[in-house]
Amino acid sequence: MGSKLCGNMIKLSYPVQDELTDPDESWLTAQYLKGPNDFAFVAFWIIAFTYIRAFFMKSIFTPMGKGLGIRGSKLERFEEQMYILAYYIVSWTCGMVTRGREEKAWGRMDRLSAPMSLPNVD
Numbered sequence: 001m002g003s004k005l006c007g008n009m010i011k012l013s014y015p016v017q018d019e020l021t022d023p024d025e026s027w028l029t030a031q032y033l034k035g036p037n038d039f040a041f042v043a044f045w046i047i048a049f050t051y052i053r054a055f056f057m058k059s060i061f062t063p064m065g066k067g068l069g070i071r072g073s074k075l076e077r078f079e080e081q082m083y084i085l086a087y088y089i090v091s092w093t094c095g096m097v098t099r100g101r102e103e104k105a106w107g108r109m110d111r112l113s114a115p116m117s118l119p120n121v122d
Helices: 002-010 038-067 073-101
Strands: none
Touching (some): 038 073
């Protein structure tokens, strides 16, 4: 039971298997369904990212702030702001790398500004 629960926490649980699915398909391109084991997956990653945040704030940003002479409540604000900065830098970089690897990524900007069709708006 324990290893099955741990497996459900770390990896996705419901891969789509149909006649078009290649069994050797990469997990990056595979498709998945939703199910009750997804709660364990989401809970694990919420806790993991919370601890990652705490680690960065106390191990890296607190000494950095103290080295810069920041004390008291301003140190806590400095930690939060540095974490947000690091988060945005990593997120932006991952987004640009992902976008850049798509075929004709920058040539299809018309999709970003396509007019929306709302059925209930005249």
